[in-house]
Amino acid sequence: MTTPSASPDPARIPWAAEQTEALRTEIHRALVGQGPVVDQVLAAFLAGGHVLLEGVPGLGKTLLVRALATTFRGVFARIQFTPDLMPSDVTGHAMWDMKSEQFHLRRGPVFTNLLLADEVNRAPAKTQAALLEVMQEQQVSLEGRTLPVEAPFMVLATQNPIEQEGTYPLPEAQLDRFLLKVRMDYPEAAEEVALVRQVTTDAVGDALRVDGVRPLMAAAEVLELQRLAAAVRVDDAVLDYAVRIVRATRQWPGIALGAGPRGAIALVRTARAQALLEGRDFATPDDVKAMALPALRHRIQRSPETEIEGLGSDDLLLALLAKVPAPRA
């Protein structure tokens, strides 16, 4: 029993596996270590979703996004979110041209392929909402005109977990729009040594170096990869497993508010992409399990007792995954 879906062309699967492996390698030319983070970002990229990156400053978030943009000859833009950032600074605005005596549309930085929204929780809710609308609709309304954003379009928003002063935390409903929330942690000791060596060798200043990254594919090929990922076969048992995990979050002790159906949707979408990253044309429960943490950690709300006990959402989800029986094949 499987969900009806246009099965991907089996001949294209090895190509896709090759491409994703090459993407991974190219990104690691610029970004040392952070293997799981790169995999999860790539999974979101293939699933056509957006990523919320959480991590302290200086872990290479911008570098990751620039490297990813370079691999597919995509356009990269970055917005540093500040408290005085206006929605028009994100989406664009109309400007009166004195010479031609006409309004000209000036497109904002969202008209790109990869958008890095740095410290997204520093901007007020109105500006956040403007960005989140683009994320959802893949289009911008400017001066009465609807302008689609060019595909592939992906937002990587970062937020800093340590500074809470002067921030506007994203509401739960808006967090839900991000396909994955990826935690970026400090690198391992060996990785950090390699990183420092690579970044400081023959480097002047602190400019980010992505010149080692080669462009691998065109945007059209990325879309082909995304289509392949969407067509990955998901057995009913796997689908049922994902739904059971999401439903378990709603009754799990220590979780005040569980994930909604969008959580299960995100879980299955990323499981498909994960399967493609592994070079398979079918998803397994392992793919679902591997993606459960990044897909659900921002969709659950801990209860006050759990917060007092110092248990994080990851601890809760890991405990939950250890209790949800694997699917009956």
Added chain:
Amino acid sequence: MKPGAMGFIPRTRAAMEAADLGLSLLQAHWRPVARVWGLQLGFLLALLLPFLYQTPLWIFVALWWLKPWLDRGVLFVLSRAVFGQPASVWDFLGEWRSVHRRGLVAGLLWRRLSPMRSYVLPVSQLEGLRGAGYRRRARVLTRKGGGTGFLLTCSGWAFTLLTAVGFIALLQAMMPAGSRVQVWDGFNNPGLGFQWFLLGVGLLALTLTEPLFVAGGFGLYLNRRTHLEGWDLELAFRRLAARLAAPLALVLLLAWAMPLAAQAPIPEPVAQAPAPEAPEDAPQAIQQPGQQPAPRPAEGPLRPEEEAHRRAQRILEQDPAFNHTKEVRTLSYEPTGREPRWLRSLLDYLFAKEEPAQPAKPQNLDFLKRMWDLLALVGKVVLVGGLLAFVLWLVYRFRHRLGLPLVETKAWEAPEAVAGLDIRLESLPPDVPEAARNLFLRGEARAALALLYRGALAELVHRRAMEIPASATEGDCLRAAEGHLEEGPASAFHLLTATWQRLAYKNEAPTRDAFEDLCDAWPAAFGGRP
């Protein structure tokens, strides 16, 4: 006394309500109380200031100690108010001597810290009792409402303190921000000015709270006497008599009073107190300062002790129910001194007089002491155990904060099923590859591969003690097996898992050759069955 002339309605009240009655009295007569209080306070200050003007705090201490003296003025006014008599400052001055004559020394010395001071103050001031009489009377009064009296004293303390602190806090709050003068700073270095300020605050607090305290106690006192002496009944009958104004009322009163008097039990010690005894004058038994005690009437519902005793005697003599004798014979033994010792012991044992139950003090005390020791030990164990349990609970509760590895380490129990596959050894056929081959040949590829896979899992779990929980996916099993298997079996398990996944989640059955390869590799990799 006229029923309508009383300043309150005498009825039996609950203790708290009685204290409230006192406060209502004060509310109604606060002006004369304030005047008398002011006069007394002024007098005391005039007396103390010349000696203690350099140490104002000592003035406050002295005033605080002399509170019982100040209370007497308040009580004087309130006691007059109860009977509807006004009490001006001049009245107070006129009665000065009688107000302060009785029990003032005791009140300022050994009764100063009495926990029910305001409740029993009327006993010495109004009833004029002292010594043993005072103690007996106070005991009778405080048998009921004593707790409320004590509570009143405690709340008086708390209220005074709160008023003073509240006033200081109010002043501090009123200070403009950044002001050089900060009230709290005075406590760090209390100069003379600050001491005067504190004296003022203290006097204010005392003035606001002390009359309330006295009035509450007086309310309790009035209520207790209403209870003891039936003032409410008295008043009811008076009203009845006044209303009917006919001999019938008198007849009724007598008809009620006679049997009641006949059945009256021996009165409480209250009857010994020289306080009210005649109903006619019961409420007035609070001797008004300067008044002579009212003459005691010959008859009344509350009889004198001798009268009651005489009646009881008469009944005992005349009533056939009491007046009879009964002869009782018993055997007893008186030692002669000539019998042998054993006989004497025996006879003593058999005929010994019933000793009045000796309290066998030493044994009983020993027993009590042992009981007490035991109780103390139990208490100690409970206390220490409770403390230990609490500490352990705290450690357990915050184990994540403390980073303790106190995770639930239940003994590992092999699950019966992994990923929906039965992995009990007894569920497997003796020859797994052979059985799987048969199934495959019958066209049941899924069942055949499932048998191979769960056979491998069962072997790993039961023979190689691999820990695989029911929530483990195929990938989890692979990772868990990595540490338990050598290279050959590991790659065989890897291949088996991949083939199984393709079949399970892609519905792609292996070719016959591939399946044969799996079956061939199975015994070497997992075939540890006897």
